[in-house]
Amino acid sequence: MDLVNHLEGRLLFAVPKKGRLLQEALNLLEGADIQFRRENRLDIALVKNLPIALIFLPAADIPTFVGEGRVSLGITGRDTVAEHETGVESARRERAESGSTTPTEGDAHQGCEEIMDLGFGACKLQVQVPVKGPYSKPSDLIEKNIGTSFVHLAEDYFAQLEKEAGISSGQGPRKLKTKIIELSGSVEAACALGVADGIVDLVESGETMKAAGLTPIDTVVSSTAVLIKSKHPTNPQLVDLLASRIRGVITAQKYVLCQYNVHRDQLVNAVKITPGKRAPTVNSLEEEGWVAISSMVEKKKIATVMDELTEVGAQDILVLNIANTRTG
Numbered sequence: 001m002d003l004v005n006h007l008e009g010r011l012l013f014a015v016p017k018k019g020r021l022l023q024e025a026l027n028l029l030e031g032a033d034i035q036f037r038r039e040n041r042l043d044i045a046l047v048k049n050l051p052i053a054l055i056f057l058p059a060a061d062i063p064t065f066v067g068e069g070r071v072s073l074g075i076t077g078r079d080t081v082a083e084h085e086t087g088v089e090s091a092r093r094e095r096a097e098s099g100s101t102t103p104t105e106g107d108a109h110q111g112c113e114e115i116m117d118l119g120f121g122a123c124k125l126q127v128q129v130p131v132k133g134p135y136s137k138p139s140d141l142i143e144k145n146i147g148t149s150f151v152h153l154a155e156d157y158f159a160q161l162e163k164e165a166g167i168s169s170g171q172g173p174r175k176l177k178t179k180i181i182e183l184s185g186s187v188e189a190a191c192a193l194g195v196a197d198g199i200v201d202l203v204e205s206g207e208t209m210k211a212a213g214l215t216p217i218d219t220v221v222s223s224t225a226v227l228i229k230s231k232h233p234t235n236p237q238l239v240d241l242l243a244s245r246i247r248g249v250i251t252a253q254k255y256v257l258c259q260y261n262v263h264r265d266q267l268v269n270a271v272k273i274t275p276g277k278r279a280p281t282v283n284s285l286e287e288e289g290w291v292a293i294s295s296m297v298e299k300k301k302i303a304t305v306m307d308e309l310t311e312v313g314a315q316d317i318l319v320l321n322i323a324n325t326r327t328g
């Protein structure tokens with residue numbers, strides 16, 4: 001089937017085609033009951049149960065498609081959104097300063113709006129230097145060579161440093177004294193191979209940089225995966241519906257339901273321990289003086305909460321996983 005000709009009337013939703021965000025993004029789509037089958041080697045998949053087409057794109061390109069309004073919705077890293085928006089802004093500024101009338105990427109750009117943090121893909125874009133080297137603070141790298149895949153964020157960062165040091169006359173790559181070298185991957189190898197004095201690259205566990213003999217000296221951006229939308233989506237109601245479903249899945253993943261019985265004398269203390277998202281549900285038990293409480297609790301806090309409930313005399317404490325939610 002020629003899928004490209006079946007996109008009419010469908011909301012386009014961009015999903016990372018590979019890499020770190022792919023699996024978690026697919027899990028979210030499944031949780032939101034977005035049903036599709038991706039044919040081998042095809043980067044478009046029609047959704048069976050909703051008027052949506054999924055477009056599988058490199059995570060770094062998704063802000064371009066969404067920002068220009070070609071695709072209405074996307075899942076990508078906040079770092080890629082920041083890089084794209086910074087690039088557009090810098091192109092606009094350069095153009096305005098030069099008085100040029102040649103169209104640039106920024107002309108088609110309406111902008112991306114972040115709908116929500118998706119809670120996975122946490123990483124930091126950091127300035128890294130060789131452990132056994134002469135650089136210990138970011139300003140030591142002014143006028144040096146910097147390797148990165150995030151050229152616009154790096155340019156902005158060093159423009160700011162140069163300004164603070166009283167070296168540069170303003171922003172923009174042409175005025176920068178520090179040399180930003182664009183690399184598309186394995187950025188951590190650049191220092192050891194003599195291409196760069198320092199790098200600006202993503203770090204999660206820190207293992208890659210440690211193995212490459214590098215150490216962080218600053219963080220440029222902290223990132224997680226985000227759901228973004230274009231300024232003028234083709235079907236705003238469907239965007240809201242999908243956002244609501246995805247929010248429900250994320251909440252379900254983040255919380256558990258805690259149920260227990262406690263004596264009415266301890267009700268105030270118990271409610272302090274499990275205040276719930278809105279408020280706990282409290283029901284009377286058939287047994288005189290006792291109540292049954294059920295409340296949503298953040299998964300990461302549940303062990304401590306159970307300890308504290310036990311201390312106030314709670315009994316029959318049960319913790320249940322939540323399959324899905326729609327909460328206020």
Ligand SMILES: Nc1ncnc2c1ncn2[C@@H]1O[C@H](COP(=O)(O)OP(=O)(O)OP(=O)(O)O)[C@@H](O)[C@H]1O
Nearest residue numbers: 018019020021058059077079080121122123202204
């Ligand atoms: N080590 C990491 N830990 C967690 N998230 C990361 C990590 N590296 C990257 N990310 C996140 O995942 C996004 C996609 O990066 P990833 O390297 O997986 O993409 P990719 O499309 O495979 O790109 P490339 O081919 O350049 O590696 C990044 O923009 C960032 O938000």
Ligand SMILES: O=P(O)(O)OC[C@H]1O[C@H](OP(=O)(O)OP(=O)(O)O)[C@H](O)[C@@H]1O
Nearest residue numbers: 185186201202203204205206207208209
């Ligand atoms: O802190 P860590 O958990 O070790 O992760 C950091 C590494 O992950 C990313 O690279 P990726 O594996 O995507 O490879 P690439 O940059 O060479 O494409 C990033 O560019 C670092 O190299």
